[in-house]
Amino acid sequence: xxxxxxxxxxxxxxxxLKRNYASETPNSSAHKLAEEALAQKTGTxxxxxxxxxxxxxxxxxxxxxxxxNYKEIALAAGAITGLGLGGLFYYGRPFEDGxxxxxxxxxALSAAYKRCVDRFNxxxxxxxxxxxxxxxxxxxxxxxxxxxxxxxxxxxxxxYSTWDKEHGWRHAKRxxxxxxxxxxxxxxxxxxxxxxxxxxxxxxxxxxxxxxxxMYRLYREATRYVDGKYVKDLSHLNRDLSKVIIxxxxxxxxxxxxxxxIALKPWKxxxxxxxxxxxxxxxxxxxxxxxxxxxxVLKSFEGQYIPIEWAKREQEMNKxxxxxxxxxxxxxxxxxxxxxxxxxxxxxxxxxEGPPPTYLEQMRKHVRETFASExxxxxxxxxxxxxxxxxxxxxxxxEMKMSVWDLMTQAASGQPLAPPPPPSAExxx
Numbered sequence: 001x002x003x004x005x006x007x008x009x010x011x012x013x014x015x016x017l018k019r020n021y022a023s024e025t026p027n028s029s030a031h032k033l034a035e036e037a038l039a040q041k042t043g044t045x046x047x048x049x050x051x052x053x054x055x056x057x058x059x060x061x062x063x064x065x066x067x068x069n070y071k072e073i074a075l076a077a078g079a080i081t082g083l084g085l086g087g088l089f090y091y092g093r094p095f096e097d098g099x100x101x102x103x104x105x106x107x108a109l110s111a112a113y114k115r116c117v118d119r120f121n122x123x124x125x126x127x128x129x130x131x132x133x134x135x136x137x138x139x140x141x142x143x144x145x146x147x148x149x150x151x152x153x154x155x156x157x158x159x160y161s162t163w164d165k166e167h168g169w170r171h172a173k174r175x176x177x178x179x180x181x182x183x184x185x186x187x188x189x190x191x192x193x194x195x196x197x198x199x200x201x202x203x204x205x206x207x208x209x210x211x212x213x214x215m216y217r218l219y220r221e222a223t224r225y226v227d228g229k230y231v232k233d234l235s236h237l238n239r240d241l242s243k244v245i246i247x248x249x250x251x252x253x254x255x256x257x258x259x260x261x262i263a264l265k266p267w268k269x270x271x272x273x274x275x276x277x278x279x280x281x282x283x284x285x286x287x288x289x290x291x292x293x294x295x296x297v298l299k300s301f302e303g304q305y306i307p308i309e310w311a312k313r314e315q316e317m318n319k320x321x322x323x324x325x326x327x328x329x330x331x332x333x334x335x336x337x338x339x340x341x342x343x344x345x346x347x348x349x350x351x352x353e354g355p356p357p358t359y360l361e362q363m364r365k366h367v368r369e370t371f372a373s374e375x376x377x378x379x380x381x382x383x384x385x386x387x388x389x390x391x392x393x394x395x396x397x398x399e400m401k402m403s404v405w406d407l408m409t410q411a412a413s414g415q416p417l418a419p420p421p422p423p424s425a426e427x428x429x
Contacts, residue, residue: 091116134238135222136191146189147290149239150283151232152214153248154194154201156266158276159208171204172269176277181213183280183371187287190214191237193246195223195230195253211382224256231256242293245286247279259295262306278307285310288363318358325355 092112094101103111139145152158160172181190190213194201198219205217223230234244234257246254247262254261267273291297301309357365 088112088116091119132222133236135218135236136216136238138238139189146187147243148188148287148294149191149237149244150184150188151191151193151234151237151244151246151248153246153250153253153264154192154196154205154208156249156268157247157264158192159204160267160269162269171207173208174267174276175271175273177208180276180280181209182211182375184283184287185213185215186367186371187284188245189216189239191216191218193218193222193232195220195232197221210386211379223253226255229253233257234260242295245283245294245298259299262298281314282306282310284364284367285314285360288360288367314360317360321358322355 088109092115094104094115101111103114106114155161158174158177160174161169162172163169184190192205192209192214194217196204196219198221201219202217205214218232220230222232222236224233225231229252232246232248232253234241234246234254237244241257241260244257244260245262246257246260247264248254249264249266251258251261251263262279265275267275286294286297
C-alpha cells in the first residue's frame with residue numbers, strides 16, 4: 001500500500017512539472033525571438049519590429065577593434081597644417097613689384113610670415129581706400145567752370161528718412177532744398193556725397209534733384225573706412241582744396257580735412273526748419289568776393305554759428321562803409337553855385353540821402369533779380385522737356401505692346417513667324 005501511494009505521488013509531481021514548463025516556455029524572451037525570426041523567414045511577420053529584450057545589453061566591440069576618432073583628428077590636423085604652410089609660403093614669397101626685400105637676411109619661415117603680414121596690411125588699407133584715385137573728372141573749361149566746389153551730404157542734411165512696420169521707408173525733403181540747390185548751382189560746382197550705397201541712394205537722388213543741379217554724385221564706394229566710420233576724403237576729389245567747402249551733419253565724415261568743413265545741425269524732419277536757407281547769404285558772399293583760399297575764412301568762424309556771425313560782420317562792414325562815406329563828404333568843400341547865390345534851392349538838391357550800396361549789395365541784388373527772372377523760365381522749359389520725354393516713352397511702350405500682340409496673334413493663327421525687315425540704307429547710316 002505504501003508503494004502504491006509513492007508511485008501515485010511521483011506521477012502527480014511529474015504531471016505538474018510538465019504543465020509548468022508548457023505554460024512558461026511560450027512567454028520567455030528567447031522563445032519570442034525565435035518565433036519572430038521564423039515568421040520573418042516564412043513571410044508571416046507582423047508589422048511590429050523586433051527589438052532587443054529589456055535588460056539585454058548592446059554588443060560591445062571586439063577586443064582587437066580600435067577607435068577611429070584619433071585617425072580622423074590626425075588627418076584633419078595634417079590637412080590644416082599643410083594648407084597653412086602652403087599659404088604661408090605662397091603669400092610670404094618675395095614681392096614682385098621691384099621693391100627691396102627687407103627680410104632677405106632672416107630665416108625663410110620668419111621672412112615668409114612678415115611678408116604675409118605686409119600683404120594683409122596692404123590689402124586692408126586698399127579696402128579702406130576709395131575705389132578710384134580721382135573721384136571727379138577734370139574741371140569743366142571756361143565759361144562753364146565754377147570757381148568753388150560745394151560738397152554736401154544727403155542724410156539728415158538734405159533729406160530725413162524714417163522706417164516703420166506699417167509704411168516701410170519714408171523720406172522727407174528738407175524745406176528750401178530746391179531753392180538752395182538751384183540758386184547756388186550758378187556759383188558752385190555742387191557734389192552730393194553720401195555714405196549710402198549707390199543702389200539705395202540713386203533713386204532717392206533722382207527724386208530729390210530731378211533737374212540735376214548737382215553736377216556729380218558720390219556714394220559709399222567713394223568713401224574711406226577708418227576706425228569703423230565712413231570718411232569722405234576730399235583729397236581724392238581731383239579739385240584744389242583751397243576752393244572746396246563740405247557741408248555735413250556728421251563732422252566725423254570730414255575729419256581728414258576739418259578746415260574745409262561746415263558742421264550743420266542734423267535735420268530730424270522739423271517742418272519750419274530754415275537751416276539751409278540761412279547759409280545762402282554767406283555762401284553767396286564767398287562766391288561773389290572770391291577769396292584765394294576758403295580755409296582761413298572758415299577758420300575765422302570756428303565755434304560760431306556761421307549765418308548769425310556772418311550777418312553781424314556784414315552789418316559792421318556796412319557801418320564802416322557809411323562812416324567812410326560821411327568822412328569823404330565832410331572833407332569836400334562846400335561850393336556855392338549860381339543858384340545858391342540867387343537864393344535858389346540848389347543846396348537842398350545837392351544833399352545826398354545816404355551812401356551808395358556796397359559792391360556786395362550791388363552784386364547780390366543783380367544776381368538775385370537775374371535768377372528770379374530766369375528761374376521760372378528755366379523751370380518751365382525743363383518741365384516741358386520732361387513731359388516730352390514721358391510722352392516719348394509712353395509711345396515706345398505702346399509700339400512694343402502692339403508688336404508683341406501681333407507676334408502672339410500670328411503665332412496663334414499657325415502662320416510662320418516672319419523675320420523682321422532688313423534695315424534701310426538710311427538706318428544703316
